[in-house]
Amino acid sequence: MAREICISSEFIEKELPLAPPLYVSVYLMTKALEDADAATIAQRLNVLESDVVRAWQYWQERERTKPVEQVSTRVFMEQKPEYSMAELSEYMKHGEMKALLQTAQRKLGKPLTQQDISMIFGLYDWLGFSIDLIEVLLSYCVSDGFKGMRYVEKVAMAWAEEGIQTVDKAVEYIEMRKTSFHTIMRAFGQSGRMPVEGEETYMKKWLREYEMSIDVIKVACERTVMQTGKVSFAYADSILKKWKDAGVKTPADIETLDRAFAAKKTVRTGEPKVVATQPKQNRFINYPQRQWDFEKLEKLQREERDKW
Known part of the structure; x- marks a missing residue:
């Protein structure tokens, strides 16, 4: 005997008209197969498993169906x-x-191959990017001079790992790379090249974890080059870590720290120093001293004079 599904008239009138048809099908199939997983429902509906997960997430937001287990971006990647x-x-x-x-x-300036189409659709289905986000991604890659879909896919995977799933976050990331990263590299005297992965890791830490302004980071980079004579992200990181611990937020805060350090140094150098003096050594002091009988010398001098 077929199993009955109870759905309120309010839900039918208010929710179903707003939902995509596929999501409605997933909702009904989920109700019919209470303990079924995404793979089973996808097979029954002849759709992709990711479509089922996306539908569950939609209904979860509408608070109308069972909670969906959190599916990390990494799972889709693997x-x-x-x-x-x-x-x-x-x-x-x-x-x-x-x-x-x-x-x-x-945007790519060429006819799309089946592989290109598969990759683009994968960004939508596999990584869960919205249509608008994919368009931003394509524009970003093309503006950097890269029109191959393999490169686009590689950047998309990096965005997914960074948690970039909205247009706003993508714009923020692009701004960070094109403006902040470029400014930092220029402060190091390296404006002619792109940063490598390790350098990007440092810069992200300074901007996100340390929450340092770009002006403060520039000062740290310039001091690094002046003090070490080379580009050292690790050395700059040690400077910024100390400034972070000291509560530095602006270049003015750096000047305050510098003045305090200079004043402390002046106090130390102005203190009287007690130096143990040693007798100055010379060849006369070092030479063994003789004992002279001056009365005898005078007598000898008189006798010598009387002879003349």
Whole structure:
């Protein structure tokens, strides 16, 4: 006997008209198969498992269905799906996806291959990027002079690991790389090259963890070069760590610290020093001293004079 599903009329009237048709199907199938996992529901509906997870997340936000287990971006990365031409053709019928592919073709300046289309769709389905975020990603890569989809996918994976899942976060990240990173590299005298991964790690720490302003970071970089004669991110990090612990937020705070250090140094150097003096050594003092009988000398001198 078929199992009955109870759905309130309020839900049917207010929620169903707002939800995408696929999400409605997932909702009903989830109700019908109470303990089914995403893979089972995806198989029943002949859709992708990621579609089911995305639908669950939608309904969870609407507080209408069972909680969905948190699926980290890393899980999707380790299970990159392969898309058949039939799957891609089906999704290319959707207006948004079709428009995205046209935008991608225009930005990349070439006809898209099946592999290109698969990669672009993967950004949407696999990494969970929105259409708008993918367009921002493509614009960013092209503006840096890279038009290959492998590079675009690599950047997308880096964004996913960084937790960049919205356009606002992407814009913030792009601003950090194009403005802050460039300014820091220029302060090191390295404006002619891109930072390597280790250098980016330091710069992200200074901007995010230390929450240092770009002006303070510039001072640290300049002092690093002046004091060491080379580019040393580790040395600059030691400076910024001390400033962070001292509560430095602006270049004015650095000047205050410098004055305090100079005053303390002056006090130390102005203190009288007790120096144990040693007798000055010379050849007369070092020479063995003789004992003279001056009366005898005078007598000898008189006798010598009387002879003359």
